[in-house]
Amino acid sequence: MSSDPSKGGVAAADDEIEVSLYASRQKIYPRSVLGLFSKWRWGLVWLTQIVFYGLPWLEWNSRQAVLFDLEARRFYIFNLVLYPQDFIYLTGLLVISALALFLFTAVAGRLWCGYACPQTVYTEIYLWIEKKVEGDRSARMRLDQSPLSLQKFGKKWLKHLLWIAFGLWTGFTFVGYFTPIQELGAAVIQWDLGPWQTFWIVFYGFATYGNAGFMREQVCKYMCPYARFQSAMFDKDTMIVTYDESRGEPRGPRSKKADPRSLGLGACVDCTLCVQVCPTGIDIRKGLQYECIGCGACIDVCDDVMDKVGYPRGLIRYSTQNGVTQGWNTRQMIRRVFRPRVLVYSGILLAITLAVLTSLYLRTPLKVDVIRDRGALARMVEMGRIENVYRLQIMNATEQPQTFNLSVSGLPDIAIVSDQTVSVLPTEVRAVAVTVQVPPQAAGSGSHPIVFDIVSGTDGSVSVSEKSVFIIPR
Ligand code: SF4
Ligand code: SF4
Secondary structure (H helix, E strand, C coil): CECCHHHCCCCCCCCECCCCCCCCCCCCCCCCCCCHHHHHHHHHHHHHHHHHHHHHHCEECCEECEEEECCCCEEEECCEEECHHHHHHHHHHHHHHHHHHHHHHHHHCCHHHHHHCHHHHHHHHHHHHHHHHHCCHHHHHHHHHCCCCHHHHHHHHHHHHHHHHHHHHHHHHHHCCCCCHHHHHHHHHCCCCCHHHHHHHHHHHHHHHHHHHHHCHHHHHHHCHHHHHHHHHCCCCCCEEEECHHHHCCCCCCCCCCCCCCCCCCCCCCCCHHHHCCCCCCCHHHCCCCCCCCCCHHHHHHHHHHHHHCCCCCCEEEECHHHHHHCCCHHHHHHCCCCHHHHHHHHHHHHHHHHHHHHHHHCCCEEEEEEECCCCCCEECHHHCEEEEEEEEEEECCCCCEEEEEEEECCCCCEECCCCEEEECCCCEEEEEEEEEECCCCCCCEEEEEEEEEEECCCCCCEEEEEEEEEECC
């Protein structure tokens, strides 16, 4: 700040005040907590991680059950084999995921953030490792404040080693969704990884290490776009973590036997445990804040405190804004779940899900592209017959070898004079040249529509018809 003393008490308009808007991060040491919501969170940690780490090792039809083979441009998802032409299903899946997120956010707030988001899940795992090596909150705080010693160095070294190993394992699993994981594992053992595999394992591993070990709540606060726009999906009937101010205030310590009413106190004993367990370091007693990820840790710890002092549970609880201000019970709040916005989201979600599932069910595991061979123009051959040559790209989207019968129609006596059967290996694309002829008087000069029929040879259960044109020169 600068000022001119000659101007005495008159405020100088051009005085400059320099204020730094940068606040350095205060490290958060979340205290561990036990309770109903913590059990749910750990249940989901186990569930999501068993799926994530286990799925790539699952075999199906003698191959990896879920494999996004970018090099071969095939996505294997159990019985389903998808090709670049099936991109629409991926789009459908993304639309369904986005709508589901809108719906669950409108109904249940940030349940995704608090229980199943990878950032929450990995932070929980990294915190668990940290706690096992360095101890709970107060031990970790003491360790960080203590001067460097052999013991401190050993604990920090072990923690980072475990974090990095876990991160690399996560990176390895991630890459295992794009490269057959058993081959990848063999390549790791033989120290024979390709440059891209190495890059992505290390990149994803260190992203996990950095985000879950160091960035933690900062990812939710500053980097996650969902945290920014989710408030637009909230209304007064959305479930949020609330502190019952009318019951809790005025807060203050008291002896266990004291009657809070005679002391003029509410139910909050101001133990600050709800702040100590919060992974984003906020005080829920100040009201709903965008940093709150709805994890319920403060509910668990406050219920525990209420049990100890002999007060009813639920001073901090999942509720809605209307529920708290109007004093609604659970049934009244549940009734408000079925409000217009929720019904609209549900209707759209249901319609799109049904459309995608129906289209997947009706999907033909055979795709054909017909390309007129521009190199070989229409020409006259023996006995005045007219000949056109086509290139058929036949994609066998099943996992069994298939033989297809080809036929053509659309002009009198039109016929295929090249091979009329084509064998295609499982999940392969085969290009074949097909020669078609018509007699001289079949039609006048010009372009005539024709249709190729491609039928599976074994049972005829799979067939595709593709349009093209037959050119008759002047
Ligand atoms: S845990 Fe409960 S009692 Fe303790 S400070 Fe938080 S709200 Fe008050
Ligand atoms: S305020 Fe409570 S629910 Fe919100 S993030 Fe903190 S501990 Fe979790």
